Amino acid sequence: MFQTFNVTSSPDQAAPRVTNLRIAMADAGLDGFLIPRADAHQGEYVAPCDERLAWLTGFTGSAGSAAVLTDRAAMFTDGRYTVQVRAQCDTDLFECIDWPATSVAKWLGRTDAQKIGFDPWLHTVAEVRGLREALTKLGKDLVSTNNLVDKIWADRPARPNAPATAHPIELAGKTSQDKFEQINEALRKSGAKAVVLTLPDSISWLLNIRGADIAHNPVVQAFAVLSTAGKLALFAEPSKFDALGPDPRISILPRSAFPAYLRDMEGPVLIDPNTAPHAVLTMLRDGGDVEIIEGDDPCILPKALKTDAEIAGTREAHLRDGAAMVEFLSWLDAQEIETLTEIDIVTALEGFRAATNQLKDISFDTISGAGPNGAIVHYRVTEETNRPLKEGELLLVDSGGQYVDGTTDITRTVALGDVAGEARAAFTAVLQGMIAISTARFPRGVTGGHLDALARAPLWRMGRDYDHGTGHGVGAYLSVHEGPQRISRTSTLSLQEGMILSNEPGYYREGAFGIRTENLIVVRAAQMPEGADARDMLDFETLTYVPIDRSLILADELAPWERDWLDDYHQEVWDKLAPRLSDAAKDWLRQAVAAL
Structure with missing residues (x-):
């Protein structure tokens, strides 16, 4: 049976886990910490190692977030999950908030919390920008930090490392080289010399590959940088691609090399503020005065227009x-x-x-x-x-x-x-x-x-x-x-x-x-x-x-x-x-x- 149920969590486990998170918050000097459903790739579906929200709260829906403060906590879900969130979460511990009717910032504005921590890999550029602006008006600080849930999750699963496979050209209808040229033309029109890609489905589409890193979604989890010179730096465990053979257009680097690569980039660089983690923007800026162009991931629309x-x-x-x-x-x-x-x-x-x-x-x-x-x-x-x-x-x-x-x-x-x-x-x-x-x-x-x-x-x-x-x-x-x-x-x-x-x-x-x-x-x-x-x-x-x-x-x-x-x-x-x-x-x- 293909059905998967990922991490183990239930409402009665939430209280001790939230207590441990609050201890980690105190050690970090924070009054609160945000826990989104997202992973660093901002996909709807996440690997077991990224099921932080489910592990902490018991909620297994595909969209939602939590805010844990020193004296209260809240779960934010939309109308699809009104029933589910109350069934899966300890409602004595978590307030169930109807989002977007009540935003995270609006709820935080009703509290005494001043320093709110977040993991910059799990929130997009646009999301952090909007939240920071709203909290600043309320006299509160949004503080980038290491992920505090990871600090207390002792048996967190390993990151997936499934092998990539080639997707046949007769089914794709367009070669990877054709796609490179199409995306590079969009880059040139934007004025960028390179684009940072963080969505696994965009990368899988661009390279005509498929994977098994995420249950039920045949994508390869990776980051990539494509330049107008037609070269692509791919950041994932190299062993994923052993069966595909070498490609002179592509350099495969460890996932851990991605931050340093971003710091060394020369602009202009295109990023999608609605999908790129805020950490990408921070690391590009850490490298110096790099011109950054914000726009849509150039793979998204071509991928949607099926051959x-x-x-x-x-x-x-x-x-x-x-x-x-x-x-x-x-x-x-x-x-x-x-x-x-x-x-x-x-x-x-x-x-x-x-x-x-x-x-x-x-x-x-x-x-x-x-x-x-x-x-x-x-x-x-x-x-x-x-x-x-x-x-x-x-x-x-x-x-x-x-x-x-x-x-x-x-x-x-x-x-x-x-x-x-x-x-x-x-x-x-x-x-x-x-x-x-x-x-x-x-x-x-x-x-x-x-x-x-x-x-x-x-x-x-x-x-x-x-x-x-x-x-x-x-x-x-x-x-x-x-x-x-x-x-x-x-x-x-x-x-x-x-x-x-x-x-x-x-x-x-x-x-x-x-x-x-x-x-x-x-x-x-x-x-x-x-x-x-x-x-x-x-x-x-x-x-x-x-x-x-x-x-x-x-x-x-x-x-x-x-x-x-x-x-x-x-x-x-x-x-x-x-x-x-x-x-x-x-x-x-x-x-x-x-x-x-």
């Missing part, structure tokens, strides 16, 4: 994965529901994916939430929370696979027997929102922020909403959560051809049920009717083909065009997947895709 080869591979990966999902749903429908638990669901689904013999890993820890656990947006079942399935409840399963030709991410909510009409009404509204995004046609220049309301409108009419974005970017055998593309009310980036996104509206009723329906989609040029007034438009191609539970749909609530879309979608599911299925799964699918 034809990457899109073709992703289509195939989704068909393979869709067939595994149908085998799973067919199996589930044949079981005695109340003999199963959430973990049984995870084990079975991962088994069907593994049976393809092409699965490299799951793309994230499978979410299997039955009944009220489905209302925890990023729920991750453990032995302690494992819930038996019950007739009359909903089961939310959010999962995905990593295949060498693509990354998948799909959510289906299924009825466990007869489900009450209230849940069916919410399910139907969520489906209508998903269909609205699937069928959207929009002019070039439109952002994910413009489209987000389409998915929410059916729920808004009911006075309901959800506290997560409608869609995130997805990589091509890379991170399942990839920027900068999003469908979110906060997104200001124009959508462009080749961007892969999720389409996943939802609805969650705490203590009762959760609903989410998710397909992956890719932006493409829209086929427009003939006419002089027709503008240059984009739309979405659906990548995910798995049936949607018709028993949960209030068909009379759907508009005729929504019914037509669903019937057409289900016909495509049949046409694409039936040849790939076992006889039993094919018989089940024939019923599952029947017209409304």
Whole structure:
């Protein structure tokens, strides 16, 4: 089973660990210390050695932070984790703060703490700049220090050192040399002579390599500096690259050599203030009067614009994965529901994916939430929370696979027997929102922020909403959560051809049920009717083909065009997947895709 649960921590372990942290704070002359979820690469997913927040607090969500003062402590999480944070943390020890409604600086402003410590490797340039400015206005100091959690974490795991592998050109669609030239052209336009790269997915994309340093994300953890001369200094353990052979463009140096290299650099140097650790800026400045240019990581947008080869591979990966999902749903429908638990669901689904013999890993820890656990947006079942399935409840399963030709991410909510009409009404509204995004046609220049309301409108009419974005970017055998593309009310980036996104509206009723329906989609040029007034438009191609539970749909609530879309979608599911299925799964699918 691929599921991972990383560091050992629980609410009852938090108190002694916080006590030890406060002793370390006193030794350092600090009144507080900040503990983010991030690692030095600022990725969403971190290695066990960087699970400081989970180790200290018990909270295992993928976004959040803590502030520990001498007399109080707080956990900051957004709306996705409102339920989870209270379940995993000692609420007598930690105040649970709704972020961003209340920022870290605002909360600190209500306290007597004066000197707040932070690890400069774990906070970005932009984050430190904003926090320092806010705290200075409050008469407080933000103090750079060594990581105090590392000082008290006696059995901290070793840093990962998985080998790197080459990603085939027939799947990448562009050589590493082509990418070097593309990024160097962007550097020259910015006026920089070199760029500091700190995101593992950017480096893995640039070099056409993949790794296994982070569970479920096939990236190589490293830092890099690319110059306009076409040379790249790569900072990671050299043994990672033994299987790749030498490359005259690349110098491989130990990770420990990165700080000294930064101090010796000559400018102008480009850094991304939103992804580079503050330590990078400090070390560049330590080297002297180096001109620093701030701008976006130049790999991020090109990586998001998938090549034809990457899109073709992703289509195939989704068909393979869709067939595994149908085998799973067919199996589930044949079981005695109340003999199963959430973990049984995870084990079975991962088994069907593994049976393809092409699965490299799951793309994230499978979410299997039955009944009220489905209302925890990023729920991750453990032995302690494992819930038996019950007739009359909903089961939310959010999962995905990593295949060498693509990354998948799909959510289906299924009825466990007869489900009450209230849940069916919410399910139907969520489906209508998903269909609205699937069928959207929009002019070039439109952002994910413009489209987000389409998915929410059916729920808004009911006075309901959800506290997560409608869609995130997805990589091509890379991170399942990839920027900068999003469908979110906060997104200001124009959508462009080749961007892969999720389409996943939802609805969650705490203590009762959760609903989410998710397909992956890719932006493409829209086929427009003939006419002089027709503008240059984009739309979405659906990548995910798995049936949607018709028993949960209030068909009379759907508009005729929504019914037509669903019937057409289900016909495509049949046409694409039936040849790939076992006889039993094919018989089940024939019923599952029947017209409304």
